[in-house]
Amino acid sequence: MKSSRERRSSRIVSCAPVSQLLAYLSNPRPTVRRNAVMALVDLPSRSPVMPIIRLLGDIDPRVRRAAATTLGQMKARRAVNPILPLLQDKHLTVRVAAATALGSIGDPRVIRPLIETFSDRWRAMNGSIEALAVIGTPSIPHLLEALSHSDFRVRQCAIRALGEMRAHCALSELVCALKDRFHAVQRAAQHALVKLGRRHVGQLGRMLNSPSLRIGRGVVEVLKGLKATEELVQAARNGESFTRVFAIEALVEWGDPRAVEPLLACLRSEHSRIRARAALRLRAYQDSRAVPALAKLLKDPDSWVRWCATGTLQELRDVRAVGAIEDALLNEQDRSVRFHLAYTLEILLGGDAIISHWDTLDSHRAN
Numbered sequence: 313m314k315s316s317r318e319r320r321s322s323r324i325v326s327c328a329p330v331s332q333l334l335a336y337l338s339n340p341r342p343t344v345r346r347n348a349v350m351a352l353v354d355l356p357s358r359s360p361v362m363p364i365i366r367l368l369g370d371i372d373p374r375v376r377r378a379a380a381t382t383l384g385q386m387k388a389r390r391a392v393n394p395i396l397p398l399l400q401d402k403h404l405t406v407r408v409a410a411a412t413a414l415g416s417i418g419d420p421r422v423i424r425p426l427i428e429t430f431s432d433r434w435r436a437m438n439g440s441i442e443a444l445a446v447i448g449t450p451s452i453p454h455l456l457e458a459l460s461h462s463d464f465r466v467r468q469c470a471i472r473a474l475g476e477m478r479a480h481c482a483l484s485e486l487v488c489a490l491k492d493r494f495h496a497v498q499r500a501a502q503h504a505l506v507k508l509g510r511r512h513v514g515q516l517g518r519m520l521n522s523p524s525l526r527i528g529r530g531v532v533e534v535l536k537g538l539k540a541t542e543e544l545v546q547a548a549r550n551g552e553s554f555t556r557v558f559a560i561e562a563l564v565e566w567g568d569p570r571a572v573e574p575l576l577a578c579l580r581s582e583h584s585r586i587r588a589r590a591a592l593r594l595r596a597y598q599d600s601r602a603v604p605a606l607a608k609l610l611k612d613p614d615s616w617v618r619w620c621a622t623g624t625l626q627e628l629r630d631v632r633a634v635g636a637i638e639d640a641l642l643n644e645q646d647r648s649v650r651f652h653l654a655y656t657l658e659i660l661l662g663g664d665a666i667i668s669h670w671d672t673l674d675s676h677r678a679n
Contacts, residue, residue, distance in 0.1 A: 337363050342372035349378045353385045361388045368394050373403040380406065384413025392419045399429050407432065408439040415443020420450045427458050430469035437469050445476035452479050459485055464494040471497065475504025483512055487519060490530030502530055506537035517543035520555050528555030536562045548574040557586055564593045572599050579605045584614040591620040595627045603628060607636035610653075615646040622649065626656040634660055 336348035349364055367379040368391075380398055383391040391413075398410035411429060414422040426440040444451045451473070458470035471489055474482045486508075489501035505516070517540070519531050532555065535543050547559035548571060557578060563571035571593070578590035579602075591609060594602045602624070609621035618640070625633045637657050644650040 334360065334363055337367060342370075342375050345370065345372070346375045346378040349375065349382050353382045361386065361390055364388075365391050365394045368398060373401070373406050376401065377403075377406045377409040380409040380413045384409075384416035387417050389417055389419055392417055392421060396422065396425055399425055411439035411443045415439075415446040418447050420447065423447060423451045423454045426451075427454055427466070427470065430458070430461075430466040431463050437465070441469055441473045441476060444473045448477055452477070452481065455479075456482060456485055459489060464492070464497055467492065468494070468497045468500045471500040471504050475500070475507040478508060480508055480511065483508065483515070487516075487527060487531070491524045491526040498526065498530055502533045502537070505534040510538050510540070513538060513540045513543060516540075517546065520547045520559070522555075525554055529558050531555075532558040532562055535559075536565075541566070541568065545570050553581065553583060553586060557589055560590070561593060564596050567596070569597065572597050572601070576602060576605055579609060584612070584617050587612065588614070588617045588620045591617065591624050595624050598628060600628070600630055600632075603630045603632050607633050610636050610640035615649055618644070618646070618649050619652055622652045622656050626652075626659055629660060631660055 333348045333351055336344050339345050339348070345367065349367060352364060361383070364379050364382055364386075365388075367375055368383075370376050370379065376398060380395055383395060395410050395413055395417075398406055399414075401407050401410065407429070411426060414426060423444065426443055429440045430437055432440075444455065455470045455474050458466050461467055461470070467489070471486060474486065483505075486501050486504050490498055492498055492501070505512075513535070516531050516534060520528055520543075522528050522531070532544065532547065535547075541563075544559045544562050545568070548556055548563055550556075556574065560571050560574050560578065564575075575590045575594050575597075578586050581587050581590070587609065591606060594606070606621045606625050606628075609617055612618050612621070622637070622640075625637065634657065637653055637660070641650065641653045641657065644653060
């Protein structure tokens with residue numbers, strides 16, 4: 313919050329004529345110099361630029377920031393070279409103001425220096441991303457080149473900038489970025505592809521069969537963001553193993569009943585992780601068709617799959633599963649699964665029934 317002295321100074325400066333404003337630029341008080349610079353932005357385009365450029369080297373960071381901001385609003389192309397060193401200023405707010413000003417000026421010479429700031433702190437990165445988005449098309453080749461940079465933050469910011477400017481020509485590069493080894497880069501690519509809109513939905517749908525698990529998962533996330541339901545349904549029915557699961561989970565998240573059939577098919581997958589995830593996701597649907605398939609999973613060789621199937625049968629509360637649960641309870645060796653089976657049986661039959669089943673289990677083991 314400004315002090316009363318600063319407010320008084322601001323009022324005095326704002327009412328001053330041009331000649332007096334220029335004189336205020338050399339005032340010993342930083343607040344007066346800053347207010348004078350900010351007042352000059354409202355002057356006609358023929359306003360003197362060089363006195364403001366000299367303040368880019370001012371000892372006070374608030375004055376440097378105000379000078380950069382004013383020059384950016386004036387779109388003073390002569391100020392590009394003097395502003396560039398401020399991208400390395402030790403004060404974050406000055407760096408952000410410099411990046412924003414350079415973007416407002418729109419000179420292609422600033423593209424590479426702005427990209428070099430992508431390894432800076434977040435606020436400075438955001439300022440450079442917004443600046444490059446303002447510059448637009450001339451910065452696209454340089455941003456595409458930055459996608460192969462060794463620093464993941466540079467790659468991430470380049471992707472964000474491409475998304476901000478809706479660079480449709482970068483579709484293939486953004487898809488390739490989905491398999492970057494850094495999760496932050498993957499997420500940036502997903503958001504950028506969503507910003508491209510539904511124009512490329514058909515092409516993205518064909519990429520669901522990619523051999524890369526990361527690309528498959530990333531494309532599913534993009535289709536989720538675009539609400540491309542039909543493409544996800546198609547992937548849930550015919551996609552590759554894990555990509556299929558990701559598509560199914562998106563449909564489950566939306567409560568789409570068309571996920572049930574693919575989920576039942578996944579219960580027969582050769583991958584235990586897929587069987588377990590499908591069993592868990594069936595809890596979202598009170599569909600009696602799942603009971604026989606889940607009952608078969610009680611004999612699955614993987615204990616985690618058996619645990620998941622038991623929990624889903626407990627949620628479905630279908631008494632047709634009682635026989636399968638009884639058989640599994642007699643033969644189960646895993647303690648946690650055995651307890652889960654017993655509790656599920658108690659839910660389905662009541663407390664008294666479970667006592668007799670524990671007696672049966674003990675006699676069975678004794679024999």
